[in-house]
Amino acid sequence: MQLVQGAMQVDFYPAAGLTDKFVQVVSFDGAEMSERLINKRDMQRQADERINQYGYKVTKFHTSPRIKMMVCC
Numbered sequence: 001m002q003l004v005q006g007a008m009q010v011d012f013y014p015a016a017g018l019t020d021k022f023v024q025v026v027s028f029d030g031a032e033m034s035e036r037l038i039n040k041r042d043m044q045r046q047a048d049e050r051i052n053q054y055g056y057k058v059t060k061f062h063t064s065p066r067i068k069m070m071v072c073c
Helices: 040-054
Strands: 003-004 010-014 022-026 031-039 057-060
Touching: 003 022, 003 040, 010 040, 031 040
Parallel strands: none
Antiparallel strands: 003 010, 003 057, 010 022, 022 031
16 A cells, blocks of 8 residues: 655555565655564554544555565674
8 A cells, every 4th residue: 555645655565475564665755764564453553544644645555565674683
């Protein structure tokens, strides 16, 4: 799902190989600012909040999974 409000864009992609997980990508003016792995409940809560409270519009639905590389040091 892609949500847009002005120059701010939030994308939620299904996480490759992980059920009930999504990759959230936040972009501002076309530049990717952050990427993180979240669970389905958090994705639904954030999408509802952005749409209902902040006026974001749904512009696209992503069905292709995205790989999120987790690095641990």
